[in-house]
Amino acid sequence: xxxxxxxxxxxxxxxxxxxxxxxxxxxxxxxxxxxxxxxxxxxxxxxxxxxxxxxxxxxxxxxxxxxxxxxxxxxxxxxxxxxxxxxxxxxxxxxxxxxxxxxxxxxxxxxxxxxxxxxxxxxxxxxxxxxxxxxxxxxxxxxxxxxxxxxxxxxxxxxxxxxxxxxxxxxxxxxxxxxxxxxxxxxxxxxxxxxxxxxxxxxxxxxxxxxxxxxxxxxxxxxxxxxxxxxxxxxxxxxxxxxxxxxxxxxxxxxxxxxxxxxxxxxxxxxxxxxxxxxxxxxxxxxxxxxxxxxxxxxxxxxxxxxxxxxxxxxxxxxxxxxxxxxxxxxxxxxxxxxxxxxxxxxxxxxxxxxxxxxxxxxxxxxxxxxxxxxxxxxxx
Amino acid sequence: xxxxxxxxxxxxxxxxxxxxxxxxxxxxxxxxxxxxxxxxxxxxxxxxxxxxxxxxxxxxxxxxxxxxxxxxxxxxxxxxxxxxxxxxxxxxxxxxxxxxxxxxxxxxxxxxxxxxxxxxxxxxxxxxxxxxxxxxxxxxxxxxxxxxxxxxxxxxxxxxxxxxxxxxxxxxxxxxxxxxxxxxxxxxxxxxxxxxxxxxxxxxxxxxxxxxxxxxxxxxxxxxxxxxxxxxxxxxxxxxxxxxxxxxxxxxxxxxxxxxxxxxxxxxxxxxxxxxxxxxxxxxxxxxxxxxxxxxxxxxxxxxxxxxxxxxxxxxxxxxxxxxxxxxxxxxxxxxxxxxxxxxxxxxxxxxxxxxxxxxxxxxxxxxxxxxxxxxxxxxx
Numbered sequence: 001x002x003x004x005x006x007x008x009x010x011x012x013x014x015x016x017x018x019x020x021x022x023x024x025x026x027x028x029x030x031x032x033x034x035x036x037x038x039x040x041x042x043x044x045x046x047x048x049x050x051x052x053x054x055x056x057x058x059x060x061x062x063x064x065x066x067x068x069x070x071x072x073x074x075x076x077x078x079x080x081x082x083x084x085x086x087x088x089x090x091x092x093x094x095x096x097x098x099x100x101x102x103x104x105x106x107x108x109x110x111x112x113x114x115x116x117x118x119x120x121x122x123x124x125x126x127x128x129x130x131x132x133x134x135x136x137x138x139x140x141x142x143x144x145x146x147x148x149x150x151x152x153x154x155x156x157x158x159x160x161x162x163x164x165x166x167x168x169x170x171x172x173x174x175x176x177x178x179x180x181x182x183x184x185x186x187x188x189x190x191x192x193x194x195x196x197x198x199x200x201x202x203x204x205x206x207x208x209x210x211x212x213x214x215x216x217x218x219x220x221x222x223x224x225x226x227x228x229x230x231x232x233x234x235x236x237x238x239x240x241x242x243x244x245x246x247x248x249x250x251x252x253x254x255x256x257x258x259x260x261x262x263x264x265x266x267x268x269x270x271x272x273x274x275x276x277x278x279x280x281x282x283x284x285x286x287x288x289x290x291x292x293x294x295x296x297x298x299x300x301x302x303x304x305x306x307x308x309x310x311x312x313x314x315x316x317x318x319x320x321x322x323x324x325x326x327x328x329x330x331x332x333x334x335x336x337x338x339x340x341x342x343x344x345x346x347x348x349x350x351x352x353x354x355x356x357x358x359x360x361x362x363x364x365x366x367x368x369x370x371x372x373x374x375x376x377x378x379x380x381x
Numbered sequence: 382x383x384x385x386x387x388x389x390x391x392x393x394x395x396x397x398x399x400x401x402x403x404x405x406x407x408x409x410x411x412x413x414x415x416x417x418x419x420x421x422x423x424x425x426x427x428x429x430x431x432x433x434x435x436x437x438x439x440x441x442x443x444x445x446x447x448x449x450x451x452x453x454x455x456x457x458x459x460x461x462x463x464x465x466x467x468x469x470x471x472x473x474x475x476x477x478x479x480x481x482x483x484x485x486x487x488x489x490x491x492x493x494x495x496x497x498x499x500x501x502x503x504x505x506x507x508x509x510x511x512x513x514x515x516x517x518x519x520x521x522x523x524x525x526x527x528x529x530x531x532x533x534x535x536x537x538x539x540x541x542x543x544x545x546x547x548x549x550x551x552x553x554x555x556x557x558x559x560x561x562x563x564x565x566x567x568x569x570x571x572x573x574x575x576x577x578x579x580x581x582x583x584x585x586x587x588x589x590x591x592x593x594x595x596x597x598x599x600x601x602x603x604x605x606x607x608x609x610x611x612x613x614x615x616x617x618x619x620x621x622x623x624x625x626x627x628x629x630x631x632x633x634x635x636x637x638x639x640x641x642x643x644x645x646x647x648x649x650x651x652x653x654x655x656x657x658x659x660x661x662x663x664x665x666x667x668x669x670x671x672x673x674x675x676x677x678x679x680x681x682x683x684x685x686x687x688x689x690x691x692x693x694x695x696x697x698x699x700x701x702x703x704x705x706x707x708x709x710x711x712x713x714x715x716x717x718x719x720x721x722x723x724x725x726x727x728x729x730x731x732x733x734x735x736x737x738x739x740x741x742x743x744x745x746x747x748x749x750x751x752x753x754x755x756x757x758x759x760x761x762x
Binding site for chain 1: 385389391393394395396397402403405406407408409410411412414416445446447448449450452453456480481484485574576582583584585604605606607608609610628629630631632633634635636713715718
């Protein structure tokens with residue numbers, strides 16, 4: 001068994017387009033060949049557009065790995081051992097990021113939002129005023145709660161109260177589906193992964209660094225990592241983007257090619273139109289759930305993410321049975337992983353082609369399957 | 382430009398089989414689905430066979446990344462800060478491994494072999510007797526020199542003189558083409574990558590750990606890495622191999638599937654027959670070069686690797702022009718990267734389908750292109 005004909009609607013990995021699949025299947029290329037340099041250069045240039053960067057000294061980061069590797073990149077390059085780091089937690093992934101920061105010697109303070117909500121800006125202000133933080137991290141969309149944080153407001157707060165604090169955004173479940181204005185908002189590092197709204201097979205850590213984040217990484221006197229070291233990667237990435245061969249470690253040739261193709265697809269219709277369209281799909285889906293008597297984890301519309309929905313099983317519904325029944329009807333949704341809510345909710349991803357190509361009928365199929373699965377358990381609104 | 386119709390004969394990435402390409406192009410799967418668990422389980426089980434492991438407490442390691450990540454895995458799990466590590470260097474990659482070990486706080490002693498040779502066992506004996514080393518590292522085949530080290534002899538020496546020293550083998554350019562008897566020789570960690578003789582697209586760190594290496598990693602009181610931490614990966618890998626869903630970081634779904642398919646292909650004809658066949662192809666190729674008046678970098682047949690050939694440009698040949706001319710004739714070979722020899726030699730990979738499927742005609746094409754490129758520069762033996 002190596003294929004699955006069910007519709008994959010978990011919050012990543014997501015279904016990729018046929019063009020991306022084709023790009024993923026090219027024969028191997030030399031990692032220093034003109035053919036591959038041109039591929040990697042295109043992807044790195046298009047990342048600037050994806051992040052709406054207007055400072056040419058910013059730099060895209062594409063490294064074989066996963067979203068998690070972006071935490072190591074943060075912790076071992078932008079934070080010095082003993083530094084204070086403020087983590088805004090909206091769920092499982094924010095807390096794991098904090099764990100990673102501690103491994104590399106950071107003193108971490110965590111502000112935990114109420115489940116289903118984001119951290120209040122007043123809390124951020126208070127914390128930043130109380131202590132010198134070298135980095136603040138915020139999970140743009142925590143995949144465990146489907147809560148979106150207002151990273152523009154967080155960044156503005158940090159700039160006002162503690163301008164030298166670097167602003168790091170975990171954008172694993174947001175890049176490609178939520179608006180990010182990297183330069184305008186003054187972000188320093190957004191880390192992400194290939195397999196969610198970027199629409200590529202899993203296998204890449206994809207991120208974007210500001211000029212001042214690069215400066216901090218390059219000035220670092222002592223390295224805390226090797227594979228995650230920006231001092232080692234930056235010359236490589238800069239060379240590739242300039243069209244020059246370079247070597248630190250072998251890139252994931254095929255997946256970088258898939259990234260190139262997906263970025264073209266993402267950018268061709270205009271980013272804002274894409275975000276708006278995905279938001280509409282998300283709102284429609286959430287309304288369909290509400291009509292079925294299902295309420296969502298985010299406590300108010302402003303904190304509900306566009307790329308996925310986390311929703312409670314209605315009273316009396318057996319969650320495991322429900323997910324299995326939805327699967328039998330051809331649709332794969334995910335269980336919940338937030339420690340306070342395990343077993344009480346499920347998650348549905350609506351990113352990439354599944355959300356934006358209505359011909360595929362993925363979201364309609366999900367609504368139908370969910371409706372029938374509820375009915376099977378005798379649930380009535 | 383995203384394809385290249387030239388024959389790729391660098392020492393990795395190598396050409397992959399059509400079945401592997403197809404496996405690489407499957408639609409994304411949930412990383413915790415039965416479909417993917419079955420894929421990953423198959424790959425992890427077959428890794429045991431590839432390494433000829435007979436201890437079920439050994440464990441295969443497959444993580445999205447590259448060969449380089451295996452160095453971080455060694456340095457941040459098997460070595461404690463302040464530990465002594467003995468590095469046997471046969472070229473560029475051995476030296477880079479030493480750099481990585483130092484980043485994580487190891488005290489590294491390097492024994493450097495003469496260019497084109499491996500480190501003498503007497504040197505290894507002397508060093509191991511002089512100091513307590515927690516780890517010895519040996520690069521099985523250094524891709525910069527095409528020298529193969531006798532890892533069986535190194536392991537036997539370590540066991541005799543310093544039995545508690547862990548034996549780590551960099552098998553990036555050897556696993557899948559050189560014989561490795563993991564259990565019999567008493568190795569502790571062999572690190573490799575997907576894109577060389579394992580015959581898979583780049584993007585995976587692939588390795589194998591002994592029971593005592595696992596013990597050392599699990600007993601470690603303080604972690605030095607997060608993404609490279611075996612305390613975090615081992616439960617995940619053990620679960621997947623047991624057919625159970627697990628999560629630490631999202632695996633590279635498609636590339637793991639390609640690994641599954643390639644391992645089946647590698648194992649189906651018998652490992653020893655495969656190694657023998659590749660050795661014959663290698664010896665024939667080296668003889669063809671000798672007939673053309675080209676001598677190889679390894680100083681004696683016993684240290685010449687089977688998976689690639691590093692060969693000097695004959696006197697009077699312009700190396701850059703030669704490689705460009707070979708390229709024009711449809712074959713991609715690589716320049717040299719050993720610091721003492723840059724510009725003086727070239728490298729040809731002969732691994733995987735390129736070496737073992739004579740119908741492809743890759744090696745014949747290489748010999749022809751090399752012959753003609755020499756003639757173009759007026760070279761006569």
